[in-house]
Amino acid sequence: MTRPSARRLPELRLVHPLLRLPAFQFVAILPTAAIVAVVLLSSWRGIEHPSFNFGLMFTWVVWWGALLVSLLVLGRAWCLVCPIGAVGEWLQRLSLWWRSPYTAGYHLRWPGALRNMWLPTALFVLFIWLDNGVGFSNSPRMTAGLIAVLLLGAAWVGLVFERRAFCRYVCPLTSFIGLNALLSAFELRGRDGRICRTLCDTKDCFRGNARRYGCPMAEFPGAMDTNLQCILCAECMRSCPHDNVALRLRVPGQDLWEMRRPRLDGAVSATVVVGLATVLPLMMLTLLPVVRRALAGALAAGEATRLVAVGLLFGLGIAASAAIVYAFSALARRAAGDPGVPTRLLFARYAYALLPLGLAKSLADLSDHLFRTWGVVPDVTRALMLDFPFNQVVPGRVTAVHLVPPLGTYLVQAALLLGGLLFTLYAAHRISLRLFPERDAAFASFLPIAGLSFLLTLVGLWTLAVGLP
Secondary structure, three states: OOOOOHHHOOEOHHHHHHHOOOOHHHHHHHHHHHHHHHHHHHHHHOOOOHHHOHHHHHHHHHHHHHHHHHHHHHOOHHHHHOHHHHHHHHHHHOOOOOOOOOOOOOOEOOOHHHOOOHHHHHHHHHHHHHHHHHOHHHOHHHHHHHHHHHHHHHHHHHHHEOOOHHHHHOOOOHHHHHHHHHHOOEEEEEOOHHHHHHHOOOOHHHHEOOOOEOOOOOOOOOOOOOOOOOOOOOHHHHHOOOOOEEEEEOOOOHHHHHOOOOOHHHHHHHHHHHHHHOHHHHHHHHHHHHHHHHHHOOOOOOHHHHHHHHHHHHHHHHHHHHHHHHHHHHHHHHHHOOOOOOHHHHHHHHHHHOHHHHHHHHHHHHHHHHHHHOOHHHHHHHHHHHOOOOOOOOOOOOOOOOOOOHHHHHHHHHHHHHHHHHHHHHHHHHHHHHHOOOHHHHHHHHHHHHHHHHHHHHHHHHHHHOOOO
16 A cells, blocks of 8 residues: 555656566666676685675675665665576576566475565674684685575575576665665655555566566565565666656655554664664673683684683673663653553564664764775775776775774774664654654653663663773
C-alpha cells in the first residue's frame, strides 16, 4: 500500500527513461565487475604488503568508504551494481538482461524458517569477528578468499533457489546495507496503491511477464513501505503495464518512523549493527587485555587466544546491546504510562531509530583510517600499473602522508557523531508520536531513548579519543 503522502513526493522523471532501458542493470554492473576482477587478481597474486596491494586497499578503504556514504543517499545502490549477486542471477536466468526461455537450476523456494534477517545478521557478526580476530582486512590473500567464497556462494544459491535468495537471505552484508538503506533520500515505490490493488490482476512487477522478469528480491512495490530489500534494479518499472512505479526523492530516514510493520528480527539486527559500532569498541578497549590474560593459561599463546577472546567479547557486546535497548524501551513504556503498548513493540520501533547513530560511528571510524591511509591509494595504484593486473612490483617511491592531524580527525569524527545523534533524536521523536497519540505521553516515551542516544554518543566520543596526544 502506498503512503497517503507518497503521491506528493517529487519524482525523478529525468532518469526514468534510463531506468526503463532493458540492459540498464547489466550496463551498470559492467564497471564494477571489471574492478572486482582486478581486485581479485591483485589481492590473490599481488604483493603481500598491505601498503602496496591495490586489491586490499581498494576494498577496505575506497569501496567500504563509498558504500557507507552511498547508503545515506542511494540506499542499496551497491546491490544494484554488485557483480557477486549478479553472477548467481545470470546463471539462474541463462541471460544477462533479456528474458530467456530457458533457465538453470532448481528454483526452489527459500525455506520459510529462514525468511528473516537472523542468518545474514549472524554471518555479518561472523564477518566482523573474523576481521577483528585474524585481521583479514590486512591480508590480501584472505581478502581474495572472501571474494571467492561470496562468488561461489552466490552461484550455488542462485542455482538451487529462486530469484536472488543469496542477496536477500544469505549475503553477510545484506542486513547491514538493508537497514542503513532505510536512511536513504530516495525510494522506488508504486505511485498509486489503488491501481496495484484493484486494477492490476497480473502483478507483473512481482511475477514478471513474457518480456521482463519480476522483482528479483521478491518484493511487491504496491505493498512495499521501506527500502529494506529494494536494490533499485528497476525491474518493476520495466515490467509494470500501468507505468505505476517511480523513483522519488523523500525525507532521509522516512522509513524509520513510517514503516507499518517493524519486525523483531530487523530490530534485533539494528541493535547488533549499532552495538558493533558503539558498545563493542568500548569492551574491546577495556576488557580485551583482561580476557586474553585470563585465557592465556587455558590456551596456547598466539592468534587462537585473541580469536577466542574477541569471540567472547562479541557475544557479550551483542547481548549487552540488545539488553540495553530493551531496558530503555521498558523505561520508555513506563514513562509514557500506557500499559496498552507492550515493551516488545517499543523495542521493535525504537531500535531502528538508533541506526543513524550507528552509521555515523562507522563513518567516524572510517574517517580516521581514511585520513591516515588515503595517501597510500596513489601508491597502490602506481604499483598496480607497474604490473597490471597482478600487482607484483613495488613502486620506487612512497608518497603516503597523513592528510589531517589527529586532533583535526577527531573533530571531524565528533561532528559526524553529533550529526548522527541529531538524526537519531529526530527519528525517535517521530516514532514516539506514531506510538502515542497523546503528545505528553509521546514526549515522555521519547526521553529515555534520547538519554540512551546521548549515552551511546558519549561512548563513541570516548573510544575515538583513546590514543589522542
